[in-house]
Amino acid sequence: MQLTVWTYEGPPHVGAMRVATAMKGVHYVLHAPQGDTYADLLFTMIERRDHRPPVTYTTFQARDLGTDTASLLQGAIEGAYERFKPQAMLVGASCTAELIQDDPGGLARALKLPVPVIPLELPSYQKKENWGASETFYQLVRALADTSLKPPPLEGRRPRANLLGPTALGFRHRDDVTEITRLLDGLGVDVHVVAPLNATPADLATLPQADFNVVLYPETAETAARWLERNCRQPMIKTVPIGLGATRAFVAEVVALCGLDPALAADPPGSRMGWWSRSIDSNYLTGKRVFVFGDATHAMAMARVARDELGFEVVGMGCYNREFARDVRALAAEFGLEALISDDYLEVEAAIASVSPELVLGTQMERHIAKRLRLPCAVISAPVHVQDFPARYSPVMGFEGANVLFDTLVHPLVMGLEEHLLAMFRDDFEFNDAQGASHLGGHGASAAPEAVAPAIPAAAQIAAASTVDPSREAALGGAAGEPVLRLVWSSEAERELKKIPFFVRGKARRNTERYASDHGVSEISLETLYDAKAHFSS
Amino acid sequence: MSAAPRPSVACGTAPTAARTIIAERGQREVFCGLTGIVWLHRKIQDAFFLIVGSRTCAHLMQSAAGVMVFAEPRFGTAIMEEKDLAGLADANDELDRVVTQLLARLPDVKTLFLVGSCPSEVIKLDLARAAQRLQGERTDGVRILYYSGSGIETTFTQGEDACLAALVPELPASAPDAPPSLMIVGTLPDMVEDQFARMLAQMGIERVSFFPARNSRTLPEVGPNTRLLLAQPFLGETARLLEGRGATRLPAPFPFGADGTADWLRAAANAFGVPPATFETVIAAPRARARKALGGPRRQLEGKSIFFFPDSQLEPSLARFLHEELGMRLIEVASPYIHRDHLAEELARLPQSCRLVEGHDVDAQLDRARAAKPDIIVCGLGLANPLEAEGFTTKWSIELVFSPVHGFDQAADLAGLFARPLVRRDLLKV
Ligand code: SF4
């Protein structure tokens, strides 16, 4: 038993959902109790997906146990097929159903549905989300790829590649795929199939017709790519093109593999990261101490970018997915560090605190840790929250990805300077301590609670008698020349105000004071507070 | 002033038993009872909620709570692993270890809830026994209780019911000759509690307690002189156990909206013999304020149609409010479970034209919602964006549970939750 509060990875069936949701024409029947339907909101809320994940849950209850959970499951599979008419189905169990052993695969086979049904065995008490995604994609490829197909002769056509690994809920997967597709196109290479993202089962059947596979996200695609390598003799490119150096290496590999003109390997004109980093303004980045944590692929790539492309000093690194621990340990050793392999965020927090970095690169967990430790932070890996799915184009792969990374990694530091200034001038009246650094406040619940409190005009503050706590007093119409009306809050009303959630408290205070002054009330009582509330909501 | 006269229902209609409720059984799309911990742990400030479950349970809590409460919250999941499943003796040892560690680290915790999950129930891990055993081993007075928040037993808000029900046997008994007292049952935000307490005090009802209390050490007394006023419609088991200890439930609608709140308070006033004139004087100002404040949202909502997916069991009460006080048209009101008794006052006030559904079948409900084309759909977060993408306006139901919505001074806020999505839709030119 392991005591956990926040987790980096969900259970393995959530990984399966990331694959199923990314694809088209697939439906997943999950034998699971009702509460497990929460997983839908990961996709519809965090990623703002405009469709429900293609998942039917059996939502069995205690009274079904031992009687007819199996027929419930069979009915759900049949019903889902009828309603959604998928090209292929996945069936499996979540942690609870795994314990009741209803054999989803066997029950589905007995239905003799006219489409491939792929049973998933995802051991919930041993494995986690990334493993589940990888296993699901591998099972799909194994079941659906037509190994009798081959790429047509290369003469007279451009080479073609499959891009493997992008899923739903992935960190920047949407834009990485676009960027790498453009990059390959520039080299004269076509993309044959992208999978799982937006692929259909029919697309998976044709995977063997590509000349080679690009493993964009080893966490999800390496197992499947190895199987294709063995069974279809498709070579794979494993260099993950995150950062300038890795992108150049990736391009060189593709050029060599396809026998293309080496001149193609030069950086395109839009590649700015190198110059931005060499330009003298970036001098101040030198030796910034950075801590890197995330999934193995992103953590390793970002550590290289930090050291080799921005001149930072990497003072700590690690990953939460044990499957790739060996690679991360090896890289860390190269950096003279010992890798932290852990999915316990408290351990990660302790590690960060102990090396006191100047910048943290991590997941949403590290963002919260950094916020607590008041350190600048950039998010570079899943799991991420809604604001890390930007509306704009922002890949982290390829040359444009490298540009994006320059901005992403440097921006929090610039803001860090601002914070430094704030600390220096916090006693000056313009620099109200409650304001906080702009990038640390403003978002989320732990932002400085009173950041929305009314700014107190300097004149009023000076006018305030020293015995009066300025935060308890408001000056209205404080512009030069206008009379200043003093408002006093009764202690009862003040106490009531404190009960209002902090993120609307400032507004409540302002509105009440405006109401009071409009109505010539000088002492704000409990009644005034609620009268004002009614006034502004009507 | 002992015996409680049955309060008259404000609008004059007698509760009718003859209301058709359509039962539906299909795929559910709703949280399990674990989710109640999100608000319970904030209310009961010296309690820790330890879920004994799987990675799924931990992930659910994280997703439902958002990472909003990141700073060490007073809940956690003891995730069972392969080795715990192999032999039950090990699981008990492991649990002991986790609990001991936890309590040593958090000395302020005075009550520890062991919360059962689907996996712990399916493997028949007896957490009730474990709680007793752990309690017996302690000398520091930390109370250890068990309840189930599992998805095979509880739906969303039923988790609060199960938690409070576990606390009922712990409540001290009031003296048999104690004067009548009022117990308000169900988690309310502190601010709302204080509003109610003030009004009840002004009416002269002095002996008022709230259950759960903010602090698990100050549990309210219960006995034959206790009158129960339910603040939430999902507390069937808790009310049953309190009645088992002699308390009497005051039938009332739930305190949503100006009229709902007035009727709810009137049930208490009548039971305690408050003179009608006093009652009216006390509620006059706040009720007038609430009615006035409802004017704004009413302009947005009047005549608009609404469709509820089943979620929190608040649906019939909210529908009554939206219909009576804001003039909305009810198309379908679906609820995971409808307590016939506790909701009698509400059901009687719903128009016959609205479809009343108990249970789930998410795909069938989606078909009906699409066909009915309501102006607004109340649903869970898994459905909201997909429906918006189809062109519907939605209100995500979880906010109705997480925000202060009870009482006079929150009536307009509650209405605003429904009005805002419509206002926004009108506003946007994108
Ligand atoms: S439904 Fe059951 S298994 Fe799923 S999160 Fe809830 S308690 Fe855990």
Ligand code: SF4
């Ligand atoms: S504060 Fe930001 S990251 Fe945290 S839960 Fe809220 S939106 Fe997500």
